[in-house]
Amino acid sequence: KTQNKNIEDYFTSSKPGSGLDLSKEEIKKSFLEKLFYGLGRIPTVATDNDYYSALALAVRDWVFRQYVRSLEEYAEQDSRGVAYLSAEYLPGPHLGNNLLNLSITKTTREALADLDLDLDKILEQEVEPGLGNGGLGRLASCYLDSMATLGVPSIGYGIRYEFGIFNQTLKDGWQAEVTDKWLHYGNPWEVVRPEIAFEVKFGGYTEHKYDSNNKLQVNWIPDSEIRGTAYDTPILGYRSNGIIMRLWSAEAIESFDFAAYNMGDYYRAVEKKMRSENITKVLYPNDENLSGKELRLKQQYFFVSCSLQDIIRLHLLQGRELENFHEKFNIQLNDTHPSIAVAELMRILVDIHQMEWDEAWHVTRHTFAYTNHTLLPEALEKWSVNLLGRLLPRHLEIIYEINSRFLNELRKQNFSTEQISRMSLIDDRGEPSIRMAHLATVGSHKVNGVSALHSRLLKSMVLQDFAELWPEKFTNVTNGVAHRRFLALSNPGLADLITRKIGKEWLTDLSALRNLEKFADDKSFQEEWRNIKFKNKERLTALIEERTGVKLDPSMLFDIHVKRIHEYKRQHLKVLHILSLYLRLKNGKGKDISPTSFIFGGKAAPGYFMAKRIIKLITAVADLINNDPEVNKKLKVVFLPNFSVKLAQQVYPAADLSEQISMAGKEASGTGNMKFSLNGALTIGTLDGANVEIREEVGEKNFFLFGLTTEEVQETKKAGYHPYRIYEQNNDLREVMDFLISGKLSKGDKELFRPIYDNLLQQDPYLLLKDYQSYIEAMDEVHKTWKDQNEWAKRSILNVINMGKFSSDRSISDYCEDIWKVETVKVV
Ligand code: CRA
Known part of the structure; x- marks a missing residue:
């Protein structure tokens, strides 16, 4: 870390200004500067994609302003933070949403019109990051939107898949899959952080030794190692905070295969490099049988390990002790995809930081909370003991240890053999496998379902034994959606009508829509309502005709x-x-x-x-x-x-x-x-x-x-x-x-x-x-x-x-109160 007094003085004296409500002239100037000097384009060669990129880069600066201002607030308040771990995100196009959240859509449209450019055409250029399959990934993005809006000190961790969910075309009426190349034209929203990079180990074996104090020391000797580098995308809340979505990308560690390299086998060294970079190449489309997919487990461990190393770095950077890690950080597991984190945190605390098992377990259990998103038996993750042991030998030992202590507890409490085998983290009917939902449940202080019915069924079916053992651990948080994206941004006609009648309060408090109740029977209001729907249908009709x-x-x-x-x-x-x-x-x-x-x-x-x-x-x-x-x-x-x-x-x-x-x-x-x-x-x-x-x-x-x-x-x-x-x-x-x-x-x-x-x-x-x-x-x-x-x-x-x-604002408030116990800090 470099100390530079001059820069610090400048930063503190010139408090970063707000990124909101910019004027037409400011927008025009930034846009043109990004086009000319950020991208090096001159008007004669600039394409629509250049215009899009230039505007995105200008907007990104304003979003970062809000992010920097938020960070300052959080630092001042010494707030408790949330790390949201999700293997999937579906943010949708960023540009329109950021303009809305900066309250500059109209001004930007005018600024561009002055330059003979059409905002809608520019918005159309954006290729969305398809880093998820469906509901779960989109939910994660709605939650980042609301965490930013509400001012939850938070960061969303995930995987920067080079190829996201496939593009679907129809061939003779059948689905045909086409590779998604969302990064093809570059991605103006992200900033790479080459210095925020961590090494992640795979394979090999463990050595158990007693040190001079007669304390057991376990050493994991891996057979390969790769590096994860952070790519940050700022996510802005509505006239509010900015937070970061930090996605990890895998790259080979150059020096890894020095032996081969030195022997002149240059090609083999590079080949190995390519193979390790495979880890973040492609998102798995769900619903398939994923249990045998080694690369999928590698993806999960890779992003979990990078994220935990990063969170611990942030914790230690503030001069804190790991003993109170859980008092400073909540880690939310978005389904079981990141649940290997339970074993990984134990490994970091016990093997690397020499914490006693019991204390490490206390910290771990109070750090994690787990959201279950499905009861479908085929979607409940299980990893074969064999595969997990081969890729993550130390984690398998840790899982066995967690399990044996857990089952001992159950025996002490006189659980039946049948119940004990049902609750075990290891399923040894058939090929032995690890029940990731059990690992997540045992390793968390809260477990929630995603609707009232689902949470009830979770308690009475899939996790029934656990709910009886720890009734207070189980709770519900009904899902919600980012109403700014899905109403204000995507249905401007309806949003306008609403705002004309009841003002803008609904943008930050969706329940304010109730103020429209008096119009429900009003014939002329109904007619306006219907006209808006009709126009939306006309627009979709045109799109459908064009596409099909x-x-x-x-x-x-x-x-x-x-x-x-x-x-x-x-x-x-x-x-x-x-x-x-x-x-x-x-x-x-x-x-x-x-x-x-x-x-x-x-x-x-x-x-x-x-x-x-x-x-x-x-x-x-x-x-x-x-x-x-x-x-x-x-x-x-x-x-x-x-x-x-x-x-x-x-x-x-x-x-x-x-x-x-x-x-x-x-x-x-x-x-x-x-x-x-x-x-x-x-x-x-x-x-x-x-x-x-x-x-x-x-x-x-x-x-x-x-x-x-x-x-x-x-x-x-x-x-x-x-x-x-x-x-x-x-x-x-x-x-x-x-x-x-x-x-x-x-x-x-x-x-x-x-x-x-x-x-x-x-x-x-x-x-x-x-x-x-x-x-x-x-x-x-x-x-x-x-x-x-x-x-x-x-x-x-x-x-x-x-x-x-x-509204996902309500869901996030529920998480804050019931699970995370965090205070929100809002910058305006
Ligand atoms: N497939 C559920 O099936 C739910 C979302 C988000 C799902 C949906 O009913 O709305 O999660 N489950 O909570 C899931 O992904 C792994 O399980 C989904 O998107």
Whole structure:
């Protein structure tokens, strides 16, 4: 660390000014300076991407101002901090959101117009970082937004994947994956910190020795080592603090293979370098069986190890002792992906800093908190003992030690052998493996689910034994969404109307939307409301036509199902409904059907056979219906490829109906459900995840409910479920099902959709047939309600104004109070 009095004096005397509310002239000047001298471009050669980069660089400076001001505040207050560990982030485009948070969107638009440039065109240039799969990654980004806005001293740690989630295209109606090259045109938002770099070890063996004080000393002798370098992206809150998202990128340690190098085997040395850099090359698309994937475990340990080393560095830099590490830092584990951190912190404290085991364990347990995001058995992470022991031999020993102490405790408390083997961190039925959720639970002081229902099920099913042992450890934090991005930024029409009526308070307190209640019945307000929705639908219609060639009619009901494609989310139940409408129309029984456009979007994991076939089914149904003049005035179907945050921002504002139709008990929370309602869509849904709470908030009348409850699902399965019987008894359903294998969807190929047909008739694990009739009836109710446009508008308004609870600001406040116990410090 260099001491430079002059610079320090300058810094303290010229307190960094605010980055907010800049003037048109300031913006213009910075933009042009970045273009000319930051990028070295002259007007004759500058491209749209140069304009985008120049503006991004200018904006980044202002965001950093807010960040620097925040750091000063935190240092002064000596606050307790939060490190959010997440293997995934989906920030979405940064530029528009930062302009909004700096309150300079309008001024920037004017500044650029003076230069004959169009802000919207420049915004369009941004390629978003696709560093996540879906809900979990997007949630992490919403949380960074709210942590910044609320002034939580915090940092988000993750992985800088060179290739993020694949881009989805359609080939002959099937999903085809294309590599995501988000860094191709550079990334103006990040700053590399070559001096914030840590070494991470892998493999090898351990040596156990007693030192002169007869204390056991364990030495890990790895067989390879790589370096992780920090890349920082500043994240700005709304007219508030800046925080850092710090992503680690792997690189080889040059000197590692000196032997080979010196022997003249230059190529082998470089080859090895390339291999170690593989660690952060690509994000794993989820839903596949990841348990054997060595590189995935390497990614997890790599980013955890870098992050912990960094947090400890920050702690020691402030002259503190490790004994009170937990009093200064909270580390939140976003699912089990970073849960190896429990063993890693123990290793650092015990092996490197010579702390006694018991004290280290006390510090560790009080540092971590764990959020569970899923009950799906196939998604609960387990690592084979064999693999983990080979990659992380010392961690395996530590996990065994944690486990043996834990199980001893249980024995002392007279737990049964059966219970003890259920709770063990090691599952030794079959190939021995480590239950990462157990490791995270034992190593944390709080465990939370992501909706009231999910947290309840977590306690009564997956972690039941633990919840009985430590009831106070378990809590709920219902998910929330960044309402500034998903309403203020992406639905400017609606945001404007709201602000005109009730002022800007809702931007920082979403529950202020309740002040609109008096307008819910006001006819002229309803009309304005409807006009805004219509304009949003026109915009989406244009985009869909451009991307797919299908032209929708914005006066139709826009019925939208966007999310990852997964059987439990039941996109194929929606398809059965569409086919039932099609057949009704064909049979001349369709007079009650309201003209509807069905819009689907979402990626399937590349190795997920059924999900990919469901996409093909949707596109086949779309081809059939859109090209049939007998029905295509009333029905249109479209699959919008490559769903992303950027696309989502155009989709939610244009929705009339939000499909949230997972089998009850499977969707931990959902967050798309919140974004739809926030933009005035009504929901058709089951009592699953956060749907339950959304329905509570918006009122039963304003939510189309159908389907079995979680308890009924369990009972149905217990009693022995026979989907074939339902098929036999329900004529309409039978007609729809048989249509799947009639060949009419597939140019005569009767086998194409047979896997779906067979699966539903023989197993139907997600109870589509069981919920079918109830869904059809609820949809009929939707179509009836749509015919009364005033009533629909009223319900839409009531949805939006009751969304206060679902801001991620509320979620983060809950985390602060219940789990992190941190004070917020806001700079303005
Ligand atoms: N797939 C859940 O399934 C939830 C998000 C965020 C998920 C969603 O219902 O809204 O997390 N679970 O909490 C998950 O990723 C590993 O588990 C998701 O995105």
